[in-house]
Amino acid sequence: MLKRALAIISLLLIGYWIAQGLAGVPFGQDRMLVAQYYLDHVKEQTGAVNAVTAIVVNYRGFDTLGEVTVLFIASTGVGALLWRRKKQRTAKTEGSIVLTTGTRLLVPFVMLFGAYIFIHGHLTPGGGFPGGATIATAFLLLYMAFTTYEIPHKAFEKTEGAVGMAYVLVGLIGLAIGGYFLYDWIWQDWGFGVDNIGRLLSGGFIPIIYTIIGLKVGTELSGIIDNMLKEEVSK
Amino acid sequence: MISVYYFGAISLILIGLYAVLVKKNLLKMLIGLSIMETGVNLLLVSVGYVAGRSAPILSEGIGPNQAVDPIPQALVLTAIVIGVATTAMALSVAMILHEKYGTLNVEEIRRLRG
Numbered sequence: 626m627l628k629r630a631l632a633i634i635s636l637l638l639i640g641y642w643i644a645q646g647l648a649g650v651p652f653g654q655d656r657m658l659v660a661q662y663y664l665d666h667v668k669e670q671t672g673a674v675n676a677v678t679a680i681v682v683n684y685r686g687f688d689t690l691g692e693v694t695v696l697f698i699a700s701t702g703v704g705a706l707l708w709r710r711k712k713q714r715t716a717k718t719e720g721s722i723v724l725t726t727g728t729r730l731l732v733p734f735v736m737l738f739g740a741y742i743f744i745h746g747h748l749t750p751g752g753g754f755p756g757g758a759t760i761a762t763a764f765l766l767l768y769m770a771f772t773t774y775e776i777p778h779k780a781f782e783k784t785e786g787a788v789g790m791a792y793v794l795v796g797l798i799g800l801a802i803g804g805y806f807l808y809d810w811i812w813q814d815w816g817f818g819v820d821n822i823g824r825l826l827s828g829g830f831i832p833i834i835y836t837i838i839g840l841k842v843g844t845e846l847s848g849i850i851d852n853m854l855k856e857e858v859s860k
Numbered sequence: 861m862i863s864v865y866y867f868g869a870i871s872l873i874l875i876g877l878y879a880v881l882v883k884k885n886l887l888k889m890l891i892g893l894s895i896m897e898t899g900v901n902l903l904l905v906s907v908g909y910v911a912g913r914s915a916p917i918l919s920e921g922i923g924p925n926q927a928v929d930p931i932p933q934a935l936v937l938t939a940i941v942i943g944v945a946t947t948a949m950a951l952s953v954a955m956i957l958h959e960k961y962g963t964l965n966v967e968e969i970r971r972l973r974g
Contacts, residue, residue, distance in 0.1 A: 632881040640874045644866070647903075652863045653911035660908075660931045664916065664924035676916035676930040681937060692938050699945030706952040750917070754941050823919065842941075849948050853955065 672812045672819070673747035673828045681752065682831045686807040689834075690792060693841055697789065700845040709857040716854070720770040728770035735763040743839030747828035753835040757842025764847040768854055776847050785844040788837045795830060795837070865906035872899030886954045886964045890947065897943045901936045908932030 657664075663684065664676055673679040681689055719725065736759075742749075743756030767774045799808030811817050812829030821827040872895055879892025908929035914922050916930035954964065961969050 629882055632878060636874050636878055636881070639877065640870055643870050643873070647866055647870070650907060652866065652906070653909055655910050655913075657910075657929050660929045661924070663930060664918070664927055667924075668918060674918050676918065676927065677933045677937065680930055680934040685934065688938065692941055695942055696945050699949055702949050703952045706949070706956060748917075750915070752937075754937065758944075846944075853948075853952060 668822060671809065671829055671831065672822055673831050674823050675747055675749065677750075678746045678752050678831055678835070682746075682834050683807075683809060683829070686796070686834070689838070690796070690807075693789070693792065693838060696842060696845055697785075700849050703849050703852050707852045707855070709855075711859075712855045712857050714772065714775065714854060715856045715858065716772040719772050725770045728766045732763050732766060735766065736760055739763070739839065739843065743835045744832055745825065746835040747831040748823065748825070753838025754842055756835070756839040757844075758846060760839070760843035761846035761850065765850050768850060776851055778851075781844045781848060784840060785848070788841045788844075792834065792837050792841075795834060799830075863906070865902065865909070869899045869903035869906060872896070872902060875899075884965050884967055886957065886966060889966075890950050890954065893950070894943070894947060897939070901939055901943075904932045904936050904939070 663680060667673060667676045667679045671679040671683040673683070720728070739756045739759035739762075741756075742751040742759055743753045746752035746756070764776055796807040799810055800806050802808060802810040803813060809829040811833075817829070818824070818827030825832075876892045876894070876896030876899060879895065880889050883889050883892065908931065910928045913926050913928045916927040916933070918924065918927065957969060958964055961972050963969060963972075
């Protein structure tokens with residue numbers, strides 16, 4: 626009881642402190658400096674309509690590579706923490722009829738929706754990370770519905786490694802052609818889709834990078850799900 | 861002037877912090893951490909908000925001068941992904957603890973360790 630009261634008092638103090646600190650920040654006012662430059666030039670420099678994806682992939686593509694690396698390290702860490710010599714799924718009950726039937730019907734469409742999200746990243750809200758997470762939910766559905774289902778491990782591990790290298794490769798091709806890492810040669814040199822802005826076939830290499838990220842995030846999150854749902858079996 | 865978004869973000873952060881401070885179940889503490897994360901993300905996005913403007917997707921009727929600040933949104937995208945990764949790590953540590961000690965109560969785990 627005393628602990629709870631102390632916690633509430635300290636929380637009120639912290640809340641007052643945060644509120645005081647933020648009171649000086651003007652809300653809802655236009656104070657963009659860098660962002661205004663991005664917004665003014667995003668169309669002719671990257672070919673993307675969605676400024677957020679242009680920043681994530683083009684202006685800050687190197688950061689995104691680091692972010693993918695963080696996700697990869699987390700997935701490897703989960704694998705290392707939950708590593709056992711003999712392990713398999715020990716799920717005891719099959720999903721209910723609603724779950725199994727719904728899964729059979731919905732899994733292709735969930736995957737299609739994920740692919741839609743990451744392919745249209747330069748046009749609509751979304752991109753590689755949400756698209757990949759959507760694909761991972763399809764595998765989670767399969768895991769919940771069927772007791773014996775397992776993802777195809779070999780194919781998944783190979784895909785994960787290959788798309789990770791593909792990202793670096795795209796960056797290195799840009800380095801070879803344009804002189805810096807992740808140079809968008811498709812847009813800057815070829816001018817592919819210049820009169821097509823706002824449609825699917827534009828946006829330079831953003832759709833390519835986002836497809837890569839989507840596949841990587843999808844496989845990694847599915848791997849995390851797979852690791853967490855397996856238990857040690859004694860033999 | 862504290863707006864309703866700031867208020868919501870700060871209260872989310874405080875709710876999460878309360879769970880981390882008071883709760884004894886590891887899973888509840890992790891849920892508290894996730895709530896805190898949501899609060900911080902909401903705070904960042906609302907800092908980038910500009911009154912009367914729309915999402916930074918340039919289409920018909922939305923030029924560069926009618927869009928909100930896209931940079932906080934890109935940052936929050938990064939933060940969400942990192943948050944998912946750290947939550948997954950923490951959950952697997954909790955799983956190992958539960959396997960080893962048979963409980964998720966932090967005080968009992970401390971007592972069992974002696």
